Amino acid sequence: MHRPEDEPAPAIRRRRHLRITAITIALGVVMFTVGAVGLSPTDSSRPEPTAAAVSGSGPARGLDAMRGRVERLPKDPVSWASLGMALVQQARTTADPATYAQAEAALRRSLALQPAENLHAEIGMGALAAARHQFRDALTWAEKAVATSPATPASYGVLADAHTQLGQYQEAEEAVQKMADLRPDSSSLARASYVFELRGDTAQAKVLMDRALRAAGTPGERAFAHTHLSSLALDSGDPTTALRQAQAGLGIAPGDAGLLEARAKARAATDDRERAVADYTAAIAVAPLPQYLLGLGELQQSLGRHDQAEAQYAVLRVQETLRRATAVPADVDAIYFEADHGNPHQAVAMAEAAVRERPFLAVHDAYAWALHRAGRNDEALDQADEALVLGTRSALFRYHRGAIHQALGDTTHARRDLAQALATDPSFHPLHAPAAREALRRIDDTTP
Numbered sequence: 001m002h003r004p005e006d007e008p009a010p011a012i013r014r015r016r017h018l019r020i021t022a023i024t025i026a027l028g029v030v031m032f033t034v035g036a037v038g039l040s041p042t043d044s045s046r047p048e049p050t051a052a053a054v055s056g057s058g059p060a061r062g063l064d065a066m067r068g069r070v071e072r073l074p075k076d077p078v079s080w081a082s083l084g085m086a087l088v089q090q091a092r093t094t095a096d097p098a099t100y101a102q103a104e105a106a107l108r109r110s111l112a113l114q115p116a117e118n119l120h121a122e123i124g125m126g127a128l129a130a131a132r133h134q135f136r137d138a139l140t141w142a143e144k145a146v147a148t149s150p151a152t153p154a155s156y157g158v159l160a161d162a163h164t165q166l167g168q169y170q171e172a173e174e175a176v177q178k179m180a181d182l183r184p185d186s187s188s189l190a191r192a193s194y195v196f197e198l199r200g201d202t203a204q205a206k207v208l209m210d211r212a213l214r215a216a217g218t219p220g221e222r223a224f225a226h227t228h229l230s231s232l233a234l235d236s237g238d239p240t241t242a243l244r245q246a247q248a249g250l251g252i253a254p255g256d257a258g259l260l261e262a263r264a265k266a267r268a269a270t271d272d273r274e275r276a277v278a279d280y281t282a283a284i285a286v287a288p289l290p291q292y293l294l295g296l297g298e299l300q301q302s303l304g305r306h307d308q309a310e311a312q313y314a315v316l317r318v319q320e321t322l323r324r325a326t327a328v329p330a331d332v333d334a335i336y337f338e339a340d341h342g343n344p345h346q347a348v349a350m351a352e353a354a355v356r357e358r359p360f361l362a363v364h365d366a367y368a369w370a371l372h373r374a375g376r377n378d379e380a381l382d383q384a385d386e387a388l389v390l391g392t393r394s395a396l397f398r399y400h401r402g403a404i405h406q407a408l409g410d411t412t413h414a415r416r417d418l419a420q421a422l423a424t425d426p427s428f429h430p431l432h433a434p435a436a437r438e439a440l441r442r443i444d445d446t447t448p
Helices: 009-015 058-072 077-094 097-113 119-131 135-148 153-165 169-182 186-198 202-215 219-235 239-252 257-269 273-286 290-302 306-326 332-341 344-357 361-373 377-387 395-407 411-424 432-446
Strands: none
Touching (some): 119 135, 119 153, 153 169, 153 186, 169 186, 186 202, 202 219, 219 257, 239 257, 257 273, 257 290, 290 306, 290 332, 306 332, 332 344, 332 361, 361 377, 361 395, 377 395, 395 411, 395 432, 411 432
């Protein structure tokens, strides 16, 4: 993939005359599943900053206006599709399944009115499927949107996201390249940043995310870029910059859950743990997503507050019970939680189902950790290698593989991975970072 800044100016000018969709799809749930994903490298369910976080009652007025429009123009497929996409974005922020259902109803109404070549609804259905982690469906809808309008950048964004989560990394890069060729805007630059992040080129990922920030045309896009600049800084062991980026984002989008999580992590890394607890608590009040609950629970556990930690874990257990009733594959944070705080054998079963549907790097890592916790370390090592196949710089992934090597008696490779985890980010996890340091100490004490 060549870099978007290398795009010849005449080509850009020609493409500005091409038809583009009115809907701009932000990175979405898939973009930070390596660094959290979100796209930090742990999961892809992180909500993105949206109008709801940016301006108080503004989004409610916006949705009311869209609903008013479909009432006035009940046979207008574009109005229904626009309403559906806005509801997808709101559902990502609130983690409310009912809002996803409303989004699907609006998008299907649009498709009923215009079954063929309905670009807006096809993109919206792809984004909805991705938000629900139905990535094969997302891929199908994205391919329909590309067929409908090959010159629409947003179609390639959904296509790239689906390919990424399905472990089809070369295809994802090609889709991002096409998107950037068509329109090197904030959304395509952010996706390009993620391509380099997955490949372990954090420096270029930061350059491109900075460009995405400068190219951002809305408060939501700027807040989104700040969220992931914070994540990139933290994953590089720079919590001071991470905190500054999170603060800047919250100045734009006060109360945004993803930014509150980013600030919580940065504060925890700078040993400002009480305010980190407060930020996690505020994020959970906005959207009780598994990664926030697990993050707060493990932070409280690291502080010796077992009752407070258990309160978060209890909510996670309820969420897991509800998930099983729907037969939806588990997110990586749910797998990590089950492996570390529940039944590792159940975590293995959850991971096996998840990796069949979503063979992405983070899912391979969660599968590896579940297998390790269940005592199946030979199999775990294969999965840990899969998680790092692209060279992603993830302290958590490295720690997991180091612990697996140690369990297998391979102290040479264990030491390498554990040391690299701590060199990448000395505060990568409130429980596992101290465990990594202790494991290294033991290896050094027993090595002749």
